Amino acid sequence: MKKLLLLGVGLFALVACEKKETPKGSLHLTGNIKGLSQGKLYLKKIEDTTFVTLDSIIIKGNSNFESTVKLKSPEVLYLFLDRGQTNSIDNSLPFFAEPGEMNIDANLKEFYASAKVTGSKNHELLTEFNSYRTKFNEQSLKLVEKKIKEGFNLSEKTADSINDAYQKILTRKYRYTANFAATHSDFEIAPYLALTEIGDINIAYLDTIAKHLTPKITNSKYGKLLTKHIKDRKQNEK
Template sequence: MKKIITLLVLSILIAACSSKKEGNMIVNGQIKGLKKGTLYLQKMKDTLLVSVDSVALLGNDTFVLTDNVDSPVLYYLTFDGNTTNKRILFFGEQGSITINDKVEQFGFNPEIIGSKNQEILDNYKEYSQRFQNERLEFMKKDFDAKKAKDLELVKQLELDYQKLARRRVLFTTNYAINNAGFEASPYIALTEMYDASLKMLDTVNNSFTADIKKSEYGIRFQEYLDNIKKNEEK
């Protein structure tokens, strides 16, 4: 009887393993220090965040998750379903992607290898952070100048800040154009070109390849552009 039960359990496990969803994107890696818990691979579907795969870690901090990717989009790697405080955001695409992190600093500075779109996004963020640091410096100088009632300096800082804003927009525009063959480009345009002129937005949109225009973020960027034009006609 025990042998029968054992064989039954084994057959159930084998069936479960064989029915494990397979996809054209494999996400694997290690979350150091995570000995017990569940990792979820999630993505946005319409306006909802849905789980496409999950794995329970019991005494082992390595993982393998998978999904079918039609067009590269952003995915979330979450721990025990926590999508607010602890999550890793990355560009998913066909192929093998390796993500390594530590449970204590989950999502803070993960190592992500294998996604070209993620590489493009990370490079942009590195440059964007420099603009952000300069912006913070301007804010401090502006605060000090106003506190000292130095109106001349306040005026000069306003002019310098406007130049910084224009440089940031111009850099983002050129970066999106230079990477127009990747899905990360319309995503960057959508999230970072909020203060760009309609002419710049059109220029970026016209630089996209046919495949990128048909991608999820390419379509959303076109809709964003169409809405701006429609509002300007009113």
């Protein structure tokens, strides 16, 4: 009986060790890059407009990967894939990281397009936003293609028409982004989008977004950057 009890305690301790909790203020990232037998992954972030490497992971034989890095608050990180001798522009995957457990599954052939990111509500919202932004970008691209196709035959009237259509698309895109940020003011994606997508919008819109942010988001990395951005713009526009 005593031996059985000791065995039970030992098994419990083993399971407990295997299920270690992610340290507070850290990101535990796991994943799999299907088809990758050899290469290197780099986990990076942008600091003062420069990429800074947080971790590097060597892939050799096993396409699974794991990394734990400090992360005080949610922010966009980048998973870079070094394919070795294979050249590809599809080697960078931005994702909205959050402290805690996250997972990224992708394949070697379509690293960015195939990626499935789980464990982050901010990333879910970013994916939703990007689907609409793609539609705006496609509409703008069609106008550019039309302008190029006309070439030297482009009349002033047609040029003005294309420019007006482009401005309308841009206005809709800005309004959609501002509304999306204001609607999701309790997530870090709100100040992030305000900074990266519509930083030059009428300052009144940025003020409205900032005022809607919850105290937690205001004190986040992007919340503080948005506050500084608004302050700097007001000083420069006096």
